[in-house]
Amino acid sequence: MAGVASHAVITGSTSGIGWGLAKAFASRGYDITLNGLADSDAVQRLVDELKTEFKVQAWYSPANMMKPDEIQKMIVEAESRNSKLDVLINNAGIQHVAPVEEFPESKWDAIIAINMSSTFHATKAALPGMKKRGHGRIINIASVHGLVASPFKSAYVAAKHGVIGFTKSIALELADTPITINAICPGYVRTPLVEGQIEQQAAAHGISKEKVIRDVILAAQPKKEFIEVEHLAELALFLAGPAGRAVTGSSMTMDGGWTAR
Numbered sequence: 286m287a288g289v290a291s292h293a294v295i296t297g298s299t300s301g302i303g304w305g306l307a308k309a310f311a312s313r314g315y316d317i318t319l320n321g322l323a324d325s326d327a328v329q330r331l332v333d334e335l336k337t338e339f340k341v342q343a344w345y346s347p348a349n350m351m352k353p354d355e356i357q358k359m360i361v362e363a364e365s366r367n368s369k370l371d372v373l374i375n376n377a378g379i380q381h382v383a384p385v386e387e388f389p390e391s392k393w394d395a396i397i398a399i400n401m402s403s404t405f406h407a408t409k410a411a412l413p414g415m416k417k418r419g420h421g422r423i424i425n426i427a428s429v430h431g432l433v434a435s436p437f438k439s440a441y442v443a444a445k446h447g448v449i450g451f452t453k454s455i456a457l458e459l460a461d462t463p464i465t466i467n468a469i470c471p472g473y474v475r476t477p478l479v480e481g482q483i484e485q486q487a488a489a490h491g492i493s494k495e496k497v498i499r500d501v502i503l504a505a506q507p508k509k510e511f512i513e514v515e516h517l518a519e520l521a522l523f524l525a526g527p528a529g530r531a532v533t534g535s536s537m538t539m540d541g542g543w544t545a546r
């Protein structure tokens with residue numbers, strides 16, 4: 286549809302990396318469908334901020350990424366809003382850290398559902414429309430933990446490796462279409478998800494948050510600094526833009542050298 290702005294659906298975008306991606310895409314003129322678990326006041330503030338600051342259209346889907354029918358509804362409603370969905374960013378994710386013998390089954394199931402299976406459900410729902418319109422970019426926010434492992438994160442590492450495998454498989458399925466699918470693999474970004482881990486580790490080891498950041502969190506990240514959300518967003522914008530058209534099935538790291546070891 287001529288004259289209609291591009292539209293990006295970003296799962297888990299009420300916080301952290303997803304919210305940073307939403308602001309970056311809005312700043313380039315994309316209409317945005319936000320998603321995530323947040324109360325209605327917080328959601329309204331985020332929607333208003335996108336509309337006011339970037340003069341784009343913005344909506345919110347309350348879809349729970351553990352529920353396939355809600356994910357499908359999110360995509361159907363998103364496509365009905367401005368008649369297109371150009372970019373799908375599968376970003377929602379949670380973490381739980383525990384030895385495997387103590388890992389709660391419910392946490393395993395939730396991490397596999399939110400961090401991995403939601404990517405399948407959203408992609409499956411978005412592809413028919415993208416194929417019909419002859420355009421689409423799918424960006425999966427994986428992690429360095431999709432490429433390498435750390436102990437005590439079995440569900441997260443399994444889910445993120447799964448996202449990368451899924452990304453490669455679908456890239457091959459879509460090779461004769463103009464649609465691309467890629468994974469971005471960040472090292473540590475200082476979001477609420479990571480703040481939670483810093484606080485847990487500080488309490489568990491009886492050490493300061495600063496010591497946890499230096500000796501535990503950033504121990505594997507040679508550059509010893511957190512990845513900036515704005516820089517991740519530039520990588521996503523590249524994949525969504527015209528220069529990204531030949532990039533598909535890739536797992537692009539932004540990890541301060543982590544996976545060079």
Ligand code: NAD
Pocket residue numbers: 296297298299300301302303320321322323348349350351376377378379399400426427428429470471472473474475476477478479
């Ligand atoms: P975050 O906790 O700040 O944000 C997570 C988002 O997911 C929130 O909007 C939350 O509401 C949403 N979410 C959680 N459960 C949901 C559900 N059931 N249904 C719908 N939405 C749900 O975390 P973040 O650090 O911004 O992480 C975003 C993504 O980036 C995740 O996939 C994470 O694994 C990945 N990642 C993060 C880091 C990091 O260091 N922060 C590094 C690599 C990859």
